Amino acid sequence: MATFDKLRDRWEAISPRERRMVVLLGVSFVLVMIIYVSLEIRDGLGRLELKNHRARSALAKLTSYKAQARAAAPDDAARQIGTEAVKLESYIYRAGETAKVTVPGVNTRSPSPKGSFVAHAATVEVRDLSIIQVKDFLHAIETDNKVVVVSALQVRRNFRDKEKLDLNLEVVTWSKVAAEPAGTGKGSGSGSGTGTAKGGN
Secondary structure, eight states: OHHHHHHHHHHHHSOHHHHHHHHHHHHHHHHHHHHHHHHHHHHHHHHHHHHHHHHHHHHHHHHHHHHHOOOOOGGGGGGGOOSSOOOHHHHHHHHHHHTTOOOOOEEEOOOEEETTEEEEEEEEEEEEEOHHHHHHHHHHHHHHOTTOEEEEEEEEEOSSOTTSEEEEEEEEEEEEOOOOOTTOOOOOOOOOOOOOOOOOO
């Protein structure tokens, strides 16, 4: 009560003009705070909408990647395939660096002949990714080299954090079967002949 009485005494001691200035200052302060809070809320909503937009865009692209993942055929990029295959292990690690994804390891498989081509495959499993990281990682794999594709894809929610995703995918590339050097063929042949001639006068 003593503090309230002191404030009341000070209020009564100032002139009416000073009272109006104090009231105006108080009203101005309240208005400034209302405007500041409103701007903060608007900026927060804008950031949230941008985040949601990026997530929706990433989800649409992820759905597209999942739909396109297939037992890929080398005919899609046959003209770009050489006799030396892309080194999938280093390729996938570079894609991880581009997408800011830590790749714990790459499991390469034995080459598999496919007619005049040889298929080279590798599998990768990465955990605790955001949907943006998943999208960026797949984009880096499939756009850096047209001869490398995602042939199988599995995405599931992380068991511990429902906001994160676990990614399991198979990546495939090809090389051409090297032509055998000329002159390596084998052949055999045999022949016989007889002839007689008679002449007389």
